[in-house]
Amino acid sequence: MSATSLNSYRLWAYLQLMRPANIVTAWADILAGFAISGFMVIQAGTLELEALGWLLLATTGLYGGGVVFNDVFDAELDNKERPERPIPSGRASRQSAATLASVLLLVGIVAAAQVSFLSAILAICIAVGAVVYDSLGKHQALVGALNMGLCRGGNLLLGMSAVPAIVGEYWFLALIPIFYIAAITSLSQGEVHGAKGNTPTIALLLIITVITALFGLELLPNYHILTALPAIALFTGYLLPPVIQAVSQPTPEQIRNAVRSGILSLVILDATIATGFASLPYGLFVLCLLPISIALAQIFAVT
Template identity: 60%
Template sequence: MNTATLNTNRLWAYLQLTRPANIVTAWADVLAGIAAAGFAGFDNPLPVAWLLLATTGLYGGGVVFNDVFDAGLDAKERPERPIPSGRATFRGATVLGSVLLTIGVFAAAQVSSLSFSIACGVAAAALLYDAYGKHHTFFGPLNMGICRGGNLLLGVSILSPMLREHWYLALIPITYIAAITAISQGEVHGGKRSTGVVALILMGVVITGLLALGWLNKSYFLAVIPFVILLTWRVLLPFIQAVGEPSAENIRTAVRSGVLSLIVLDATLSCSFAGLPYGLLVLILLPASIILAKLFAVT
C-alpha cells in the first residue's frame, strides 16, 4: 500500500469517528430551535452559520470521544472500528475530539454569552456520557437526552429572551433520545423485552407531545399531522419489532431508524412554530443523512 492510499485510509478513519450522518441530525436540532425562537435568518444568516458550526463541533467531538473511551471495549466487541483496527490512533482521536469541542464552544460564543454557556454545558454532558453515563441503565439515557435537549436550546439561544419561553421544548428530544438510548443497550448482544417496552412507551409520549404542541399552535396543526405520521411510521414500527424480538440486529435497526428520524422530529417541531415551508426545509436534511448513513456508521 502506497503512502497516498495509506493517508487516504487514515483520513477516512478519522472521518468515520465523527459519524457525519449523525452530525446532520444535530443541524436539524439547531434549525428547529431557531424556528421556535422566531428568528428571521434570511435577514442575518451569520448567527445561524455560527450555531450550525457550533453543533458540528460539539456533536462531532462528542462522538469521537465516545470511541476514545470505548477503545478497550471495542477491541473485544467491535474490532473493525477505527481505533481498535489501528486505522486511527488513540492519541489522534483524542486530539481530534478536543479540537472539535473547542471549535463548537468558540463558534457558539460568537452568537451570545448564553449560547456559549449552553455549548459548554452540552460539551460537558457529552463527555460525562462518554466516560460514565452510558454505563448506567437509568442515567445513561437521561444523560444523552440532555445533550440533545441542550442542542435544541442552542438553536433557541439565537434570540436569548426566547429561552425563557421555550425551555420546555428540550423535554421532547430528551425523552426521544432517552428512548433510543434505552433500547440501544442491547445492540451488541441483544436486549431485554422490558427495556424495549419502556423505550416504546417513551416514544409514544414523544408523539403525543408533538401532537399537543401542534394543537397549541392551531394555525399549523394540519401541517404538523403528516410529519407526525411520518415519524410514527419510521420509528414505532422498528421499535415494535425490536420489542417483539429483541435481537441485536433488530435493536440496531431500531436505533439507526430512531437516530436518523431525529430530523423528522425536528421538522415537526419546526412546522409547529414556523409552518410547512420551514418544516420541509428541515426535512430535506433527511435524505442527506440517509445517504451518509450508507457510508458511515450511525451507532
C-alpha cells in the first residue's frame, strides 16, 4: 500500500470515529434552537448569519469530540464485542483518537465563545457532560440515559443562545430532547446482548411523552401547532414502528434498528420545533438534513 493510500485509509478510520451522520443531527438541534431564539438575528438592517455559522461549527466539534471519546474509552470492550471498529481493528490508534477528540471539543468551545459568553458556558457544560458520559455515565443505566439527554438538551440551548435572553425564557424546551435522548440511550444499552427488563417499554413511554409535549407547545404564544402538524405526523410515523417492534422483540437487531431510527428521527423532531416557531419553509430546510444523515448512515455507523 502506497503512503498516500495508507494516509487516506487512516483518515477514513478517524472520520468513521466522528460518526458524520450523527453530527448532521446535531446541526438540526442548533437550527431548531436558532428558530426558538427568533429565527434570525437582525443587525443594522442586514441578516446576520455569522452567529449561526459559529454555533454549527461549535456543535460539530462538541459532538464529534464526544463520539470519538466514546470509542477511546470503549476500546478494550470493543476489542471483544465490536472488533470491526476503527480502534480495535488497528486502523486508528487510541492515543491519536484521544488527541483528535480533545482538539474537536476545544474547537467546539472556542467557536461557541465567538457568539456569547453564555454560548461558551453551554459548550463547556456539553463537553464535560460528553466526557463524563463516555467514561462513567453510560455504564449506569438510568444515570447514563439522563446524562446523554442533558448533553442533547444543552445542544438545543446552544442554538437558542444566539439570543442569550431567550435561553432564560424558554430553557424548559430542553426537556424535550432530554426525555427523547434518555429514551434512545436507554434502548441503545441493549444493542449487543438485547434489551433487559422493561427498558424498551420505558423508552416507548418516554417517546410518547415527547410526542404529547410537541402538541403542548401550542400553549406558547409564538408556536403554531397547525403549521407543525405534518412534521409531528412524520416524526411519529418514522419512529414509533421500529420502537414498538423492539418492545415486542427486544433482540439486538431490533434494538439497533430502533436506535438507528431514533437517532435519525432527531432531525424530524428538530424540524417539528423549528416549523412551529419559525415557518414551514424553515422547517423544511431543517428536514433536508434527514436525507443527508440517512445517506451518511449508509456509509458510517451511527452507534
